[in-house]
Amino acid sequence: MLGRSSLSDYLFADHDTEPLVDKQLLKDALLASLDDEIASALAAAGEAQATASHGENKPENQYDTLALEAAYLAHGQSERILALQQLRIGLSKWKAPQLGDDDRVQMGACVQLLSDTDAEIHIFIAPVGGRELNLDGQRVLVVNQDAPITRRLLGLILDDEVELTLGGEARTWEVTGLY
Incomplete structure (x- = not known):
């Protein structure tokens, strides 16, 4: 285990010690999130397949399309599963860079x-985004390289300020840590 009391302590450790962050912790949580999504998609595909092939769902006339619709749904779920599995494979091979106070915000x-109202948020820029991880009580928003927030953050350095709208509220945020 990490040997630290919380993810916050771990992620935002003293800048003069060994690596600032072992991104493997975040990557593992992101992989687990994808695994959960794949499992849900597999279950949905199974249900759709069962519905499509169930004997009671044979069409009684040309307008009875329940089995056909279920077959289309099963096919769509299969394509979704394949896409998620490809994302997972890519993520498992990805190595996030270790960054420090002198670096610029970049992929990984x-x-x-920290907002002008003292709200704090942690954002992880990864190949797979659109997720919120809660690790050891610390909320981490995961965004991909194509997210609008990422485009606003790329290239910033420690102590830079940026206007962001999060949760429907526009605020000024200061970069107080980069790992």
Whole structure:
């Protein structure tokens, strides 16, 4: 285990010690999130396949399309499963860079932001986004390289400020940590 009391302590450790962050912790949580999504998609595909092939769902007339619709749904779920599995394979091979105070925000960065109202948020820029991880009580928003927030953050350095709208609220945020 990490030997630290919380993810926050672990992610935002003293800048003068060994690597600032072992991104493997975040990557493992992201992989687990994808595994959960794949499992849900597999279950949905199984249900759709069972519905499509169930004897009671044979069409009684030309307008009875329940079995056909279920078959289309099963096919769509299969394509979704394949896409998720490909994302997972790519993520498992990806190695996030270790960043420090002198670096700029880039792909693989974990950015700590503090708002003008003292709200704090941690953003991890990864190949797979659109997720929120809660690790050891610490909320980490995971975004991909194509997210609008990523485009606003890329290239920033420690102590830079940026206007972001999060949760429907526009605020000024300061980069207070980069790992």
